[in-house]
Amino acid sequence: MNEAKKSGEVLVDEIHVDKDELMRYLNGEIQFTEWKQGQDLMKFFASEDNAPEPTETKDGDIDENASEGSEDEDEEDDDGDAEADQEEEGEEELLDEKDEEYFPPGISTRKGKVGRPRKPRPEQVTPKRPRGRPPKARMPGLTSSSEGSPMTHELRLGREERRLKGKRGFPRGRIRNRVPKDLRGLMGEAHLCFARGSEQEAIKMCLEIIRQAPRCPDPYQLLAMIYEDKDDMEKSLQFSLIVAHLRPRDTEEWTRCAELSLEQDDIQQAIRCYSKAIRYNPKELSNHMERIHLYEQLKDTKKVIECYQILLKALPEDQGEQYMQLAKDLVKTHHQNGDISSAVDILSHAFAKHPKLISSEDVNILAELHIASRHYQQAMQVISDHCGVGVRSQSSHEVLDLEQLSLADRETKQDSVDVEVPDGLPIDLRAKLGVCLIHCKQFQSAKNVISLLMTKDPNMMGDLVLDVAEAYAELGCYGESLPLLQALVETKNYNLAAVWLRYAECLTSLGQLEQSTMAYRQVLQKAPGHLDARIALSSIEQQQGNADVALELLSTGSDEEVAADVQLIWQRSMLLYSKGLLREFTRDSLLLLMAYVNQASDKNVPKRLSGNLGVISHDNWFSLYCKTIDALVKLRQLEEAEALSNTVLVSKRFARESSQQLDVEVMGICVYFLSAKYRRVYEEMRSLLSKHADSAAVWNLFSFVTNLTNDNRHHKFCLRLTLKKLHENIALCILNGHNAMVNGTFKHAIGEYIRGFRQKPNDPFLTFMIAISICHIACQKYTTKRHSLIVQAFAFLKRYEELRGVSQETCYNIGRALHELGLLHMALRYYHKGLDLPPSSDDPRFDLRSELAYNLSLIYRHSGNEEMAIELLSNSVI
Template sequence: MSGFSSELIDYLEGRISFEEFEIRREERKAKLKVTIPVKSLLYANYPPLLSLPADPEEGVSPSVQKAFEEEEEDSEEERKLNRENKKMMKERRNRSKLPRALRGLMGEANIRYARGDKEDAVLMCMEIIRQAPLAYEPFSTLAMIYEDQGDMEKSLQFGLIAAHLNPSDCEEWVKLADMSLEQDNIRQAIICYTKAIKYDPSNVRYLWERCSLYEQVGEHKQSMDGYRRILNLLPPTDGEHFMQLSRDMAKSYYESSDLPSAMGVMEEALRRHPELVTDESINMAAELYIANHQHGKALQVGVCVFPDHVPVDIRVKLMVCLIHQHVYRPLDSMLTSLMEQSPEELGDLYLDVAEAFLDEGEYNSALPLLSALVCSERYNLAVVWLRHAECLKALGHMEVAVKSYSKVVQMAPLHLEARLCLSTLQQQLGRPLCALKALEPMYDPDTLAQDASAAQQELKLLLHRSTLLRSQGRLDDYLDSMLTMLAMLLKVAMTRAQVCVRASMWSGVRHLRLVKVSKDLVSDIDDQEAAYQDISGKTSVLSREDWWLLLVRCVCTLCEMKRFKEAELLVDSSLEFYSFYDVKVKRKELEFFGLSAAFLDHNYRKAYDYIRLTLMEKQEWPMLWNVFNQVTLHSQDVRHHRFCLRLMMKNPDNHALCVLSGHNALVSGSFKHALGQYVQAFRSKPDEPLYSLCVGLTFFHMASQKFVVKRHPLILQGFSFLWRYVELRGHCQESMYNLGRALQQMGLAHLAIHYYHKALSFPPLTLEGIEADQVDLRREIAFNLSIIYQASGNTEMVRHLINTYCTV
């Protein structure tokens, strides 16, 4: 039978740690206080480590059941013992919970243990535990038996249970804490000391040991709280200990950047034991006030305890406070005295005073101190050179500042701010190549892939480098920097778009290029969400709007450099990037960029995909229909016919779509359908010359068919619309050419010659933004005339027309 709680069984079998056991025990205890009846609350006051006998099979593993199994005979004596056990639990007295009938058996177990008969002693203890599970004596004896056998882990287990059943024994908790530390279980030791402190809260030794353990596990707050309790417990006569502990606590708070707590501890120490204040205490208090920019308080502390022979470190802190209070008159003598000291020995104090001068803008006063430091051997450090360079730069000594910044970069090549300042100064001095050299990459690709901080630093460097390259007009190098930055942001997106950045030779110089690769050559990213989070951390130095501006500039520069294919690939990758694609305005702008790049790259099939998506949302924009017409004109693809028909069914009143559908029908030979679309356009805008021309030409095409019933009426109607077109358009080279071309198609050569010659007599049209040669029809007119004259045998006229108008 087993009367053990489930958490105790799990703990004994090693399935949970002692810390988890304690947590589950407290949770069950709290739950019982809420759920059990009021009459049974007396039982809840005992530690619920063990419960009364229950089902022997419930929650018990075979190993534990074997150790505690017994014959299931409910004798009168056993029932009597159970009643006595319950009675003792109700009494809630601070005495042994071992029933009187079992005390003899417990004594016999101890005698067997003393004689060395440990197996019988263990069995007796187990029997006692079965009948009186709340008695601590058998657990304590088992702990001693296992300790003698060298099984320290099991000894510690039973010792902890015994301590829980008899929690007021502080020394036992301390012993168990030491055993836990021997097994490197610091958390368990902390719990043991916490139990000991609960029953002896004024024991400084227990508090001190627990604070030390908290420090070992990195729980700084709990450690400091314990030290505060120790300060409150220290007697007034132990002032030296109080002051030392206060200084240690202030130092620890300062190292963890908790300045208010550090100042509070030191103020309390100075207030309670003013007679024990030393130079060290004053120095620390002043340093804390200065660090918190409370120079007035620091100066007050310094003045109150400023004897004639004050130590130099406190004198320097007084100087720092006077500088920040803008009290410069007393500084001359103290500054002279400090400068007489060797910077090799007091370099840190030199730097403190110099930095105070720099903070207040007194660069002329700071420069001698910094110059002395950079000339020393011990303080010839990068941080000192940096202060020296900043001071020189503020004073306008640019050439010397460049040398100091160069020294900083030489000593600390990963210092970003020094590189940026050096580059700026070199650019101001007219040395663009030196400015670029200062902004060379700091990290290798492997470091950038693993270190987020390094990636952020490199991004800042690349951003400044790209700006500098753009200002110098070095666009190829500028694009290299831009592509490097964007590749860091779009790493996952480029993988999905099958795009990568590769270095290649271009005009004898190696530059980066965006290339499309096959899926087999793209390295798959197993966890894209984790990769995206990693990239977000590395690229967080720039906002999403800043990244968007960089992308737009890069796309525009690629087009400016005629690298349209790469602009397409960059847009494809950006559309795979969620932060850009999710914003509709940015997505539409990217699609426009992709359309422009694809059209300029003569990739009309891809341009058609972009323009089709745009037109499905913006059918009312004439500019888009003009682009659509240009794309379909160059693509030589008939896919757009069905697209226009479907869109026409949804938008029957769209004028541009009506005209384009008529063009498509005319090209495909559906003249009646084309005529219907043109007539619809003509009715909506009867004064537009183009629609009269289209209707007239459609009639001519219909009349030119082999099998037609009423050819002459069709020709008459066609000429009727052509003359209307001439009236609306006016007599010009274009209208005369179209009229002559229609007459030539109908076989009326003599009339066609007349209108062709009239067309040759008109000058070409002048259109803004278009060269005159592009709209000059004289070559086409002369060629058509030469065909007519060739057919009639007039070779002399043919030669004249070709030589005059068609010879380059």
Template sequence: MDKFIVQPGTSLDVERSKNLDIELTNKFLNGQMSFAEYSSEWYCDDNKQDIEDDRISDEDTVGSPSTQSSEKVTRRRKVTRLTPALMGLMGEANLRFVRGEKEIAEKMCHEIIKEVPDAAEPYQTLAQIYEDDPEKSLQFSLLAAHLNPSDANEWLRLAAISKQRNDIKQEMICYTQAINADPKNFEIHLKRLELLAKLEESKYPLYNLNINRVRCYHRIVTSLPVTEGATIMKYARLAASMYHESNEVEKTLEVMSSAYAKCSKIFTVEDLNILLELLIAKKEYKTCIEIFVGHVGIDIEAEIQTVKKENNEIEEQTHYLNCTIPNNLPIDLRSKLLVCFIHLGAINLVQTLLHDFLSNDVEKAGDLYMDIEEALSAVGYHELAMQLLEPLVQNTSYDLGAVWLKHAECLYKLGREEDAIESYYKVLKHAPQHPTARKKLFTILEKKGSIDEALNILQQDYKYVVNARLLYEQCIVLKKYGKLLKYLEVGEALLSKTFPRYRHQAELKIALRTKGGVELIHNFRVMRGENPFNEDDIHFDEEEEFKFSPEEEWLFFKELLEVAYKHKKYSTMQRLCYGAIMSKALAPHRKNLEFLCFQSCLLNSDYYNAMKFIREITQKNRSPRTWTLLNFVLSAAGEYSQIKFLYRLFDKDTSMVKNLFLGNNFLTSGRYLVALKYFLEYHEQCKEPISALLIAISNLVMAAQRTMDKHHNLIVQGLCYMMIYNELRKCSAESNYNIGRAFHMLNINNLAIEYYEKVLNSDPISKCSQHGIIDLKKEAAYNLILLYKGHSPQMARRYLTKYLVID
């Protein structure tokens, strides 16, 4: 079903508004809402709206930009008049009240309220009827004043009552409404400021009152008549100063424009400077010219030409021909006049006036030189701008980085690149980390073909505040010119903005167990009583807004990993992966990051931390590949104390792979009988060559222990399982080599030699395009050399020269 929309101004809208009035009034009278809440339904930001009304009422407001109306519509109370019949009834009610017939008078008032709920008269009478009940009387008086707000004295009386009751918010509303009723009464403004001062001293939360000091000053400026010029200027200066401190240019211009419209004759040079500066900031150059002509006494000769545009619209263009300036015109105003003419395109006048302006002492007028230069550069008059910059850079007081930067940019625009390079180097002398100067200087040097020098220019000193955007641009350039190791170094520095560096294992555990940002690590350090930042951390420019998008950061991170891998910078790879775990932008890639951390640990031979990752991986993903990785880490790390973890891992796993893991763990830790038990269970179920080989190894290792009994039986069992392994294993070279090793260990050398010889006569195990022929001939030959070298050196040398000589 479509929604039924009520159009404003229709009978339905009026009826709805009337019902809302009755509802709000009843809530107020029943104590369900305070008068402050009740009035806020009618007056949204009332003081701000009345400032706007006062500003619009000023006929001669200068250059003040039109303020957009608030999105939230302010409901304005219109005074409702009673009909003649109801006026007669109202008169009868007042007469009854005078005679003492209060009940009848009250009933009459309520009858009138039923007919016209937003008329003030019945509430005024009810306030008098309830004089013995101060609370009720005040409520009716507030309602009456609200419905007929033009009586300033009544609002002041209600403010005094509210003050006695210590109702600060209601008192402030009453003063504000009194000002609305009589805005030209300066005494009321002062009373509101006095209340505001007391509240500021007691540190009352003024945001609850929707008023502040600067808005009170602004209201005084817009409200007082022209005759109060001195007072207007006093408060205009105060308001302008406060608006300037909070960087509210629009408001500063509004208050100064209002003051100028009313009392321009008493504007001082300082006041004019402020107003003109604000107008220039808002690009109101023609308005500035009008002020110069009307107030400063400058004569300007101009002609207006009518030009027809391409779309057939008619436009009037003003051409300024001549200008006469009083001799006593302050230099500040002269510079602003020049700026206005520059932006208005009066280049002929600018050249004439600039010649006179340059006669001023640079030491005293250097800042004004800069203002004019900025205007000239903005419109493309770089030759004229150089006339101002040359004296500045030659003056020791203005031998500054900002001035040299302007000088360099101007030279570059004029095509004087060699001179521009020298000036840019002067900028870096004063401000070594200046990103703009470095980027511009790089562009010029790259264009000249000085690539190495250009790349060095982009390098920032990490001891000082660093610009992240320049780091990123440096990465792009380094990648472009193939400087990949430097690209990796700078890229790691850039990512350190969001990637932490861990100090100890406790921090790494936090990163692996929780998802958060760098702040989590910093908070942990604070809890430990440590400095949250490292001494050599890179400090980035906080005012800079450069930031990777999540996808850009992920792609950049992967590129750095690829470079680190290709150049075997495994430590860097591991640091990057660890840092990425705590990046908020990379949180969606958490699963991939954990595996990348594991890979980087393996590549960097950090098996201790690799064990942490593989434990998590095997618990989440059970597959032959994860078992292989787990076994590799256990073997490479020499971890023999993981039996509890393995028991938990395989607690509910019915596959026989757990026998291999548990048996191998017990075998490497020296508990051979327990290992043999697990291997035998596995062999009974699977009959695989690996299980037969492990059983044989377990028996033969136990046979080599002095503490074991029945060595002969163990040797026989071990050799039997070796033969079973030989039958199950289809690769003769491998099985023969392992049997030979078994006989070698038992010092049955003749049989060991026989099986090693079989290996030498066997075909290769496999052939690989990448690794070539894979066999065990070198290993078998080496073992034969060990067997022969003590008794037959000639035979040992024969095997050495045939199988172990590198061509």
């Protein structure tokens, strides 16, 4: 050890620190990464096992004069530490930064020291400096120079670990941040230099003190005063924040920093300062209110509500009036935010906590909140509990619990309660009580309660009368609501469009259409842009048979006004379609449909439209699309129909229901077919069949398209589809059989028909096609066993007749097959039989008498009976 001292080194356990290297680091000649012994020392101190214990001080080492004056202050600091650790958690959530005590960069925060501890010294009191006006510019990089250094990072990690230890119950040492004894003289000289005007000398002295005792707040406070005197308010604020972090329980310093931050328009930093001040002194209500006002400026409603809740918890019990006022302010904020249930809970809690401070205004607010949330029994209970209203059962005359009030029969309107209202009940509470009784279907009691309201001047009490009228109308009691609304529309103050609209709705519900028409026109006169009134009046005019007037109402105004609302255009387009004005209808319907189908990918609705597209149901949109396609086809605007069909298919708007999606695809194919774009039709049909292979309508359409286009490409497509995917599909069996029959390969046709026949042996069409194929084979030149084939064909024909029934169709088909086989006498019999039968339908297309007569005439002409042939042709064909 002596050798180490002689060599100029200090031994700390097993680590040797060179004093020369240490001084070079402190003087800034080398960086921390170049000082190897310092890094080893930091790693040694960072380990918990090697953390040095505070050494016991001897009695002779303590300055008794200093200790007497500082013991009480240290105990207060320790008590403050304990109180700060037990503060409410909700406050910490409002801080935007980590709620940690500030430590200057590069300074160790370890509680223990190596060697003998420094004696406690009496604290030198630095006078508070006055507030000043801050400059606009902010000093950059004041506290950021050492934030990213490795030493700072290691020290902060060690401080965090020790802070967590203290929270787990480990003893925490006292934080001595007073000016050391050997630096107090220098601190005093700095104050004297500042007083003499030697600011640069004072700054140098403060920086030297900070270098040796960086956790002492006095030099930072003096620096803040110096820079404030130099009108450098940015630096002054930064040093003041350091002082506040070093003395976190000085709430006045935090408040002052918040005010300085506001002068520099830094609202977020001001909020953090007020939050710190509230944390260490939650009973200072002015800081709570300032923070609330700042969050209101930022329009952060969630934080405003949280701050109000913290303020209510911090209020002492003896400040009940202030508690009630703050509770009402918080209720107002919740109501504006749409959270009615929270507003009810807060005001109910305030009622329970301060029942003697409840006023009629407070009862009115709570009752209004219950009514807004449709809790009418709870609203009546509030009025009954705090205003002396008595509610008794008519049968037992006992006081009822209004929350258990049973509803009376609406049809008979029999009341189940009697209501006793004191004479001094305010008129607004009386009106709310009447509204609650109406919704509880106690109509007679409601009339007794609101009878006093009816005697008042409607010009003065019109809002209360309107509430009662709307309560009646909501329950469908339009007869009771109508006279109240009629009295309001005759007044001067309530002759408004909203009141006229309610009046017109009541008249319409009562079937008084002429008077309701006049009322709606009053609404449009007072509010020309009221779309609901315009649409309702148009519907009434249409019901009365005035379609032209209804159309004029929907077309009144400038183009911008007409095309502004979705509902208005919808109503007008339906009216145009019903009148057959297809060209005008397509103009409106295309505007609506393009906005609807493009809304999925583009949220920006065209400027010509306004309103919510969701007010029109999905089924109505599909109906509008079908009508628009039909109108475009009738107008031969096929290009517009193609564009609309492609847009709808791409948007997938009607894909939620498979039936609607199928209809959209089929209509698109039909539009392409009418445009003679057969290649596109064939491609769309292939895609459609892969998705809807079980739909008979799709297969029928495919067969129709291929027959009209005379395209043989579908033969291979059907075969591939049969071999790969749809082995047992009956429609494919029939199509493959037809294709083979057209190509003359009747055996293959019979094979395909037989595959379908095995699945449906009672299908008359398959039975008939098998019989026809066998007939074609029997008629070939080199066919063997011809008689056996004819017998089989005839057997299938008879089975076909049994399944289909005796009709013109069966007689013609069997006769035609026998005619082909050369069995003329048997064919003659079936042709005559078909001529004697009536048609199977009233549609002339299904009358086969001309076809039967023509074939029969061929047989007669072949036998030489020309006269009979001419007679048949004259009677049935010509």
